[in-house]
Amino acid sequence: MNDEPTVKRPSRLALLRNWISLLGLGILLSSLFAFVLLFLLDSLAHFSNPYVGVLTYLVAPIFSVVGIGLGVVGMIWRRFQLARTVGAPPALQIDLTRARDRRIFGFFLVVGLLFLLLTAIGSYHSYHFTESTQFCGATCHTVMQPERTTYQHSPHARVACAECHIGRGASWYVRSKLSGAYQVYATLFDKYPRPVPTPIKNLRPAQETCEQCHWPAQFVGNLDRTFTHFLSDATNPVYSVRLLLKVGGADPTHGPVGGIHWHMNVGNTIEYYASDASRQKIPWVRVTDRTEGVVTEYHTPDFTNAPNPEAIRVMDCMDCHNRPAHVLRAPNDAVDLAMSLHDIDTSLPYIKTNAAFALVRPYTNLTEALEGIATFLDGKYPNDPRIRKTIPAVQQIYKDNFFPEMNARWQVYPDNVGHKDWPGCFRCHDGKHKTSDGKREVKADDCNACHIIVAQGNGPQLEQLDAHGQKFEHPGGDYDKGYLCNDCHTGGP
Ligand code: HEC
Ligand code: HEC
Ligand code: HEC
Ligand code: HEC
Ligand code: HEC
Ligand code: HEC
Known part of the structure; x- marks a missing residue:
C-alpha cells in the first residue's frame, strides 16, 4: 500500500x-x-x-x-x-x-x-x-609609459614584452602572474615606486629569453658605427667619430673567438660582484676557463675580502645590453640626433646648449614641460622665425624620453654599452682591476682593444680613413688620465 x-x-x-x-x-x-x-x-x-x-x-x-x-x-x-x-x-x-x-x-x-x-x-x-604587449604596456599606462614609449622606438618594437620578461614555459608564466597580482594591487592603490627600479632583481636569464632569438654562437665580426655630436659653441660645430667595433664572436666552430663578444665564449664563465644595487660599481671579477680549468680573479685595490657567494652574478647579454628595448636618451644625444636630421635648425647660435638646457629644467608634468620648453626657447630667440620648427622638435624629444609623472629620465636608467656617459665597459676595464699578484689586469689602457677610430672630425676629415686606427682627438681638449669619461660626461648640458 x-x-x-x-x-x-x-x-x-x-x-x-x-x-x-x-x-x-x-x-x-x-x-x-x-x-x-x-x-x-x-x-x-x-x-x-x-x-x-x-x-x-x-x-x-x-x-x-x-x-x-x-x-x-x-x-x-x-x-x-x-x-x-x-x-x-x-x-x-x-x-x-x-x-x-x-x-x-x-x-x-x-x-x-x-x-x-x-x-x-x-x-x-x-x-x-x-602575455600581450597591450596588456603589459598599455593597461597600467602611467606606470609603464616610459618602458612602452621607449620600446616602440627600439629595435625590438615588434617583439612582445613577454618574450623578454617572461619567456616560454608554464613555471615563469605562473611566477609572472603571481608578481603581476601584486603589481595590479600596487597600481590600483598607487603604491608603486617612481621610477620603476632597475635592474630587475629576478629577470629570467638571457639564455632563456634573448638567446631564443639571437643565436649566441653567431659570429658578428666588426661593426662600423658613426657617432655624430655638435659641440657647445656659438656655431654648434660638428664632431663625428667613426668607430670599427670589434664585436667578434664567442664560438670557435663559427669563427675566431675574440673581440667584445668574447665574454660570451662558450668555454668561459665570467662572474662578478657589484657593490651597489644598480650594478654600476664592480670591484671583483672572476674568469673560469672551463676547457683549461684555469680560474683568474681580478679585484680593485680597495676590495680585498671575498664577496658574498650569494651576491655573485654570472655575466650575460643583459650586463652590456641592459637597455635593448628601453633607451631613455640623454638630452645631449637626443639633441645631437635631431640636429643631424635637421629637425632642429643648426644655424641658431648655441642651439645645442639651449635645447639641451630647455629639456632638463625641472617640470612636474608633461603639459608644464611642453609650455616651459616653448617659453624658454622663445625667450632665447625672440622673433626669430627659425625657432618655429625647432620648438616642436625639442618638445618631441621630451615626450619620447622624459616622464615626469614617473620621475623617469636618462639619469635613473644607466646604459652599460660603451663608456662615455656611464661607466659601462669601464666598470671592469678601468685599469684598477688586477690579480692579487698584480701581474694581470682587465685590459684598459689600450684604446684599440675594443674598437679602432677609422675617422673623426667633420667634413673632409671624415673621408680620410685610417685602417690602423687614429689617436682620439678629444674635442674637450687634454685631460688628466686619472679621469674616466663619465666623470665629466653625464649626458646632460
Ligand atoms: C628585447 C627585450 C625586451 C622587450 C621586448 C621588453 N623589455 Fe622591458 N626590459 C628589458 C631589459 C633587458 C630590461 C632591464 C633589465 C635589467 O637591467 O635588469 C627591461 C626593463 C623593464 C622594466 C624595469 C624598469 C626599467 O626601465 O629598467 C619594465 C617596467 C619593463 N622593462 C617593461 C616592459 C614592457 C611594458 C614591455 C613591452 C611594452 C617591455 N618591457 C619589453 C628587455 C625587454
Ligand atoms: C623574439 C625575438 C627576440 C628576442 C627575445 C630578443 N631579440 Fe634582440 N632583436 C630581435 C630582432 C628581430 C632584432 C632586429 C634585427 C634587425 O633589425 O637587424 C633584434 C636586435 C637586437 C640588437 C641589435 C640592436 C641594434 O641596435 O641594431 C641587440 C643588441 C639585441 N637585439 C639584443 C637583445 C637582447 C639583449 C635580448 C634579451 C633581453 C634580445 N635581444 C631579445 C629579436 C629578438
Ligand atoms: C661585454 C659586453 C657584451 C655582452 C656580454 C654581449 N654583447 Fe652584444 N654587443 C656588445 C657591443 C659593444 C656591441 C656593438 C654594438 C653596439 O655598440 O651597440 C654588440 C652587438 C650586438 C648585436 C648587434 C649585431 C649587429 O649585427 O648589429 C647583437 C644582436 C648582440 N650584440 C647580441 C648579444 C647577445 C644575444 C648577447 C648574449 C649572448 C650579447 N650580445 C652579449 C657588447 C656585448
Ligand atoms: C664584469 C666585468 C666586465 C665588463 C662589464 C666588461 N668586461 Fe670585457 N672583459 C672582462 C674580463 C674579466 C676580460 C678578460 C680579461 C683577461 O682575463 O684577459 C674581458 C675581456 C675583454 C676583451 C678582450 C677579449 C679578448 O679577445 O681577449 C674585450 C675586447 C672586452 N673585454 C670588451 C668589453 C666591452 C666592449 C665591454 C663593454 C660593452 C666590456 N668588455 C665589459 C670583464 C668585463
Ligand atoms: C673595453 C672596451 C673599450 C675600451 C678599452 C675603449 N672603448 Fe671606446 N667604446 C667602446 C664601446 C663598446 C663603444 C660603443 C658604444 C656604443 O655603441 O654606444 C665605445 C665608444 C667610444 C667612442 C664614441 C662615443 C660617442 O658617444 O661618441 C669614443 C670616442 C671612444 N669609445 C673612445 C675611446 C678611447 C679614447 C678609449 C681609450 C681611452 C676607449 N674608447 C677605450 C668600448 C671601449
Ligand atoms: C675632464 C673632463 C672630460 C673627460 C675626462 C672626458 N671628456 Fe670628452 N669632453 C669634455 C668637454 C669639456 C668636451 C667639450 C664639450 C662641448 O664642447 O660640447 C668634451 C667633448 C667630447 C666629445 C664631443 C662632444 C660630446 O659632448 O659628445 C666626445 C665624443 C667626447 N668628449 C668623448 C670623450 C670620451 C670617449 C672620453 C673618455 C675616453 C672623454 N670624452 C673624457 C670633457 C671631458
Missing part, C-alpha cells in the same frame, strides 16, 4: 529557487552574454583596445566564476533549509531507459560541452591576452 507522506517533496531544480542562486544565475548569464559580445567585438574590430581585452578575458570570466559559485552556495543553503522542514530531495537516480532522463541527460551534455568550449576559448585568449 502507498503510505508515502502526502507532502510533495521539492524537485531538484527547485533547489535553485532561492535568491542567492538566482542572483548567481543572473550574473552567469549576463557575463556569458557580455563575453560573447565582447569577444566578437575584439575579434572583428580593426583596432585593438586593451580595455576591451581586460573586460573580455579577465573581468567577464571572473563574473562567470562568481555566478557559478553563488548558484552552488545557494543550492547547498536551500538544501539545508529544506532538509530541516520537508526533508531532503531523493537521492539522484539516472535511468537512461527512461525517455525523460535521456532528454535531460542530452540537454546537460550539450550545455556542458558548450560551456567547456567557451571556457577553453576564453582561457586560451586570457592566457594570450595577459
Whole structure:
C-alpha cells in the first residue's frame, strides 16, 4: 500500500529557487552574454583596445566564476533549509531507459560541452591576452609609459614584452602572474615606486629569453658605427667619430673567438660582484676557463675580502645590453640626433646648449614641460622665425624620453654599452682591476682593444680613413688620465 507522506517533496531544480542562486544565475548569464559580445567585438574590430581585452578575458570570466559559485552556495543553503522542514530531495537516480532522463541527460551534455568550449576559448585568449604587449604596456599606462614609449622606438618594437620578461614555459608564466597580482594591487592603490627600479632583481636569464632569438654562437665580426655630436659653441660645430667595433664572436666552430663578444665564449664563465644595487660599481671579477680549468680573479685595490657567494652574478647579454628595448636618451644625444636630421635648425647660435638646457629644467608634468620648453626657447630667440620648427622638435624629444609623472629620465636608467656617459665597459676595464699578484689586469689602457677610430672630425676629415686606427682627438681638449669619461660626461648640458 502507498503510505508515502502526502507532502510533495521539492524537485531538484527547485533547489535553485532561492535568491542567492538566482542572483548567481543572473550574473552567469549576463557575463556569458557580455563575453560573447565582447569577444566578437575584439575579434572583428580593426583596432585593438586593451580595455576591451581586460573586460573580455579577465573581468567577464571572473563574473562567470562568481555566478557559478553563488548558484552552488545557494543550492547547498536551500538544501539545508529544506532538509530541516520537508526533508531532503531523493537521492539522484539516472535511468537512461527512461525517455525523460535521456532528454535531460542530452540537454546537460550539450550545455556542458558548450560551456567547456567557451571556457577553453576564453582561457586560451586570457592566457594570450595577459602575455600581450597591450596588456603589459598599455593597461597600467602611467606606470609603464616610459618602458612602452621607449620600446616602440627600439629595435625590438615588434617583439612582445613577454618574450623578454617572461619567456616560454608554464613555471615563469605562473611566477609572472603571481608578481603581476601584486603589481595590479600596487597600481590600483598607487603604491608603486617612481621610477620603476632597475635592474630587475629576478629577470629570467638571457639564455632563456634573448638567446631564443639571437643565436649566441653567431659570429658578428666588426661593426662600423658613426657617432655624430655638435659641440657647445656659438656655431654648434660638428664632431663625428667613426668607430670599427670589434664585436667578434664567442664560438670557435663559427669563427675566431675574440673581440667584445668574447665574454660570451662558450668555454668561459665570467662572474662578478657589484657593490651597489644598480650594478654600476664592480670591484671583483672572476674568469673560469672551463676547457683549461684555469680560474683568474681580478679585484680593485680597495676590495680585498671575498664577496658574498650569494651576491655573485654570472655575466650575460643583459650586463652590456641592459637597455635593448628601453633607451631613455640623454638630452645631449637626443639633441645631437635631431640636429643631424635637421629637425632642429643648426644655424641658431648655441642651439645645442639651449635645447639641451630647455629639456632638463625641472617640470612636474608633461603639459608644464611642453609650455616651459616653448617659453624658454622663445625667450632665447625672440622673433626669430627659425625657432618655429625647432620648438616642436625639442618638445618631441621630451615626450619620447622624459616622464615626469614617473620621475623617469636618462639619469635613473644607466646604459652599460660603451663608456662615455656611464661607466659601462669601464666598470671592469678601468685599469684598477688586477690579480692579487698584480701581474694581470682587465685590459684598459689600450684604446684599440675594443674598437679602432677609422675617422673623426667633420667634413673632409671624415673621408680620410685610417685602417690602423687614429689617436682620439678629444674635442674637450687634454685631460688628466686619472679621469674616466663619465666623470665629466653625464649626458646632460
Ligand atoms: C628585447 C627585450 C625586451 C622587450 C621586448 C621588453 N623589455 Fe622591458 N626590459 C628589458 C631589459 C633587458 C630590461 C632591464 C633589465 C635589467 O637591467 O635588469 C627591461 C626593463 C623593464 C622594466 C624595469 C624598469 C626599467 O626601465 O629598467 C619594465 C617596467 C619593463 N622593462 C617593461 C616592459 C614592457 C611594458 C614591455 C613591452 C611594452 C617591455 N618591457 C619589453 C628587455 C625587454
Ligand atoms: C623574439 C625575438 C627576440 C628576442 C627575445 C630578443 N631579440 Fe634582440 N632583436 C630581435 C630582432 C628581430 C632584432 C632586429 C634585427 C634587425 O633589425 O637587424 C633584434 C636586435 C637586437 C640588437 C641589435 C640592436 C641594434 O641596435 O641594431 C641587440 C643588441 C639585441 N637585439 C639584443 C637583445 C637582447 C639583449 C635580448 C634579451 C633581453 C634580445 N635581444 C631579445 C629579436 C629578438
Ligand atoms: C661585454 C659586453 C657584451 C655582452 C656580454 C654581449 N654583447 Fe652584444 N654587443 C656588445 C657591443 C659593444 C656591441 C656593438 C654594438 C653596439 O655598440 O651597440 C654588440 C652587438 C650586438 C648585436 C648587434 C649585431 C649587429 O649585427 O648589429 C647583437 C644582436 C648582440 N650584440 C647580441 C648579444 C647577445 C644575444 C648577447 C648574449 C649572448 C650579447 N650580445 C652579449 C657588447 C656585448
Ligand atoms: C664584469 C666585468 C666586465 C665588463 C662589464 C666588461 N668586461 Fe670585457 N672583459 C672582462 C674580463 C674579466 C676580460 C678578460 C680579461 C683577461 O682575463 O684577459 C674581458 C675581456 C675583454 C676583451 C678582450 C677579449 C679578448 O679577445 O681577449 C674585450 C675586447 C672586452 N673585454 C670588451 C668589453 C666591452 C666592449 C665591454 C663593454 C660593452 C666590456 N668588455 C665589459 C670583464 C668585463
Ligand atoms: C673595453 C672596451 C673599450 C675600451 C678599452 C675603449 N672603448 Fe671606446 N667604446 C667602446 C664601446 C663598446 C663603444 C660603443 C658604444 C656604443 O655603441 O654606444 C665605445 C665608444 C667610444 C667612442 C664614441 C662615443 C660617442 O658617444 O661618441 C669614443 C670616442 C671612444 N669609445 C673612445 C675611446 C678611447 C679614447 C678609449 C681609450 C681611452 C676607449 N674608447 C677605450 C668600448 C671601449
Ligand atoms: C675632464 C673632463 C672630460 C673627460 C675626462 C672626458 N671628456 Fe670628452 N669632453 C669634455 C668637454 C669639456 C668636451 C667639450 C664639450 C662641448 O664642447 O660640447 C668634451 C667633448 C667630447 C666629445 C664631443 C662632444 C660630446 O659632448 O659628445 C666626445 C665624443 C667626447 N668628449 C668623448 C670623450 C670620451 C670617449 C672620453 C673618455 C675616453 C672623454 N670624452 C673624457 C670633457 C671631458
